[in-house]
Amino acid sequence: RRPLEARVVRVAFGAAFLFLGLGGLGGLIQSLHRTGYFQFIGEITDGNYYTVLTSHGVFMVLFFTIFFLMGAFTWALTRSLDRDLNNPRMTKYWITSMCVGAFLTSLAIIGGFTNAIPIEANVLYTMYAPLQAHPLYYIGLTLFVTGTWVAGYDWISTYWGWRSDNPDERIPLMAFMVLTTMLMWYILTVGIAIEVLFFLIPWSLGLVNEINPTLTRTLFWYFGHAVVYFWLLPAYLLWYAVLPKLSGGRLFSDPLARVVFILFLILGTPVGIHHQYLDPGIPEGFKFVAMTNTMFLLLPSLLTAFTVVASIEHGGRQRGGKGYLGWLRTLPWKNPAFSGMALAGIMFAAGGFSGMINAGMNINYLVHNTIWVPGHFHLTVGTASALTFMAGAYWLVPQITGKNLAAKKLAAVQPFLWFVGMTFMSNAMHRAGLFGMPRRTSEPMYDAFSYDPAIGTVGEVNSQIALGGVILTVSLGIFLYVIVRTWFGGEKVESPVDAELPPAMSGPEHSPRVLDNLKLWVGVAVLLVILAYTVPIAYIATDGLWSGSETYPVVVDALDTLEVLL
Numbered sequence: 208r209r210p211l212e213a214r215v216v217r218v219a220f221g222a223a224f225l226f227l228g229l230g231g232l233g234g235l236i237q238s239l240h241r242t243g244y245f246q247f248i249g250e251i252t253d254g255n256y257y258t259v260l261t262s263h264g265v266f267m268v269l270f271f272t273i274f275f276l277m278g279a280f281t282w283a284l285t286r287s288l289d290r291d292l293n294n295p296r297m298t299k300y301w302i303t304s305m306c307v308g309a310f311l312t313s314l315a316i317i318g319g320f321t322n323a324i325p326i327e328a329n330v331l332y333t334m335y336a337p338l339q340a341h342p343l344y345y346i347g348l349t350l351f352v353t354g355t356w357v358a359g360y361d362w363i364s365t366y367w368g369w370r371s372d373n374p375d376e377r378i379p380l381m382a383f384m385v386l387t388t389m390l391m392w393y394i395l396t397v398g399i400a401i402e403v404l405f406f407l408i409p410w411s412l413g414l415v416n417e418i419n420p421t422l423t424r425t426l427f428w429y430f431g432h433a434v435v436y437f438w439l440l441p442a443y444l445l446w447y448a449v450l451p452k453l454s455g456g457r458l459f460s461d462p463l464a465r466v467v468f469i470l471f472l473i474l475g476t477p478v479g480i481h482h483q484y485l486d487p488g489i490p491e492g493f494k495f496v497a498m499t500n501t502m503f504l505l506l507p508s509l510l511t512a513f514t515v516v517a518s519i520e521h522g523g524r525q526r527g528g529k530g531y532l533g534w535l536r537t538l539p540w541k542n543p544a545f546s547g548m549a550l551a552g553i554m555f556a557a558g559g560f561s562g563m564i565n566a567g568m569n570i571n572y573l574v575h576n577t578i579w580v581p582g583h584f585h586l587t588v589g590t591a592s593a594l595t596f597m598a599g600a601y602w603l604v605p606q607i608t609g610k611n612l613a614a615k616k617l618a619a620v621q622p623f624l625w626f627v628g629m630t631f632m633s634n635a636m637h638r639a640g641l642f643g644m645p646r647r648t649s650e651p652m653y654d655a656f657s658y659d660p661a662i663g664t665v666g667e668v669n670s671q672i673a674l675g676g677v678i679l680t681v682s683l684g685i686f687l688y689v690i691v692r693t694w695f696g697g698e699k700v701e702s703p704v705d706a707e708l709p710p711a712m713s714g715p716e717h718s719p720r721v722l723d724n725l726k727l728w729v730g731v732a733v734l735l736v737i738l739a740y741t742v743p744i745a746y747i748a749t750d751g752l753w754s755g756s757e758t759y760p761v762v763v764d765a766l767d768t769l770e771v772l773l
């Protein structure tokens with residue numbers, strides 16, 4: 208019904224799935240390379256492990272996730288407000304800016320694979336100074352992020368238009384989710400914007416010679432933790448808005464869903480220093496405050512677990528399920544849109560537990576910078592978000608293309624394959640992390656290193672990482688095959704899926720109006736950020752805004768860092 212919006216959703220999803228495919232290739236190469244099964248990176252290209260790792264990290268967590276979010280939010284907002292986006296020129300601008308930005312950054316990364324082009328960006332998605340990328344890498348990211356800012360404004364101004372036509376209505380739930388997520392995004396991108404515009408770009412262009420690594424890392428993590436909620440909240444939107452319907456029931460509680468999104472808005476950002484527990488130059492007290500704030504974030508996740516499971520149980524019972532657990536059997540496990548989201552939710556629970564270990568200041572020392580950490584976030588962003596997005600695509604792509612889902616039997620096994628592959632890979636990564644095996648490396652300097660596993664052997668965990676990587680890649684291949692066949696093959700049909708979304712059991716009339724007071728929640732969020740960050744940033748900046756690298760160990764590994772701390 209809305210040709211421009213449908214086109215934008217198609218472009219955003221197309222870009223998301225392209226980056227998912229490219230990133231998945233990198234994931235396979237890494238899992239075979241770092242386990243020693245198949246090492247060919249240096250032989251067929253001029254790049255190295257870090258070139259692949261940069262492409263995998265950036266393509267997966269910046270481009271795949273955020274392009275998908277742009278498509279899903281455009282769909283969710285226009286559908287829930289039942290109106291077109293406000294300003295077609297603005298809409299065309301932001302989607303173009305994001306595509307051009309992603310292209311330039313990808314060019315800088317891919318340039319690292321051949322010495323024929325004098326461009327490279329082996330800086331990983333965290334882009335820590337003093338690692339330096341070609342300016343194109345940062346300029347592309349700037350265009351990409353500013354595109355998202357304009358998109359947010361496009362959506363907010365569409366909401367304002369709706370509000371002036373409907374002064375007394377409650378904000379429809381999906382629009383509420385889009386707005387709170389974008390408000391959080393504006394707050395959290397302040398960190399990366401300052402880092403890239405004031406420090407990394409001038410430094411990569413040679414305009415300044417020095418940079419303060421502690422400051423730029425702190426600015427990065429101000430953004431870098433909260434961004435995980437930007438990856439997660441589109442999955443939450445699908446779990447709250449679509450999953451109950453797919454299971455055959457209705458959302459349990461609209462007010463609880465609103466509370467959860469507000470909690471992420473206000474608590475999501477003042478926690479980033481928990482990624483820097485081992486960074487020298489940041490007093491322990493600031494780290495302790497970040498840890499305390501982090502623990503509060505368990506609340507919205509536990510609320511979500513309760514609300515979503517209650518909604519699914521309702522669905523199972525509507526389908527005739529009986530007893531304590533009998534309703535589980537009646538759920539539509541053969542529908543990949545349902546099974547993908549449900550399995551993603553189960554893995555998210557496991558990711559939550561390993562996340563609690565990461566968040567604890569003392570026990571974090573055990574797993575810091577080990578491969579435990581990728582083990583953790585492949586359960587969260589790598590499954591809770593990624594698998595939910597794939598499942599969402601099985602439901603949304605037929606709607607935006609007007610075609611029936613192709614290869615349904617293959618699609619039905621795909622989420623289960625992902626679940627099995629990730630169980631192997633992530634579990635083995637967690638265990639290898641407990642041996643002390645570092646993340647982000649497979650370079651020769653670690654060859655002579657011996658680990659002392661309490662249970663199992665290094666060979667055994669490595670084989671599971673490699674096996675998991677292969678199964679995941681097969682699963683990803685199936686997903687892309689099904690989507691491409693749906694998109695480019697098959698006949699147009701009138702209504703490929705039942706797209707009605709039933710109202711919640713406890714609707715917006717039961718939620719206090721104060722929940723819709725977005726100005727209030729943004730005010731609280733900004734206040735918490737000021738309280739958590741002003742003193743640490745002021746303290747770190749006393750080293751000098753554009754200097755301080757002399758006091759910072761260039762090789763940030765655990766031993767060096769401990770030496771500095773002691």
Ligand code: HEM
Binds near residue numbers: 267676
């Ligand atoms: C890192 C495998 C899917 C995000 C890694 C690593 C491996 C891997 C082996 C390297 C660990 C290290 O050396 O430190 C795979 C495989 C996948 C897959 C086989 C599926 C085919 C995903 C997805 C996401 C993701 C879906 C997110 C949406 C990341 C990130 C890193 C990473 C952010 C860290 C990069 C860095 O340290 O800079 N992955 N992965 N991966 N993966 Fe994946």
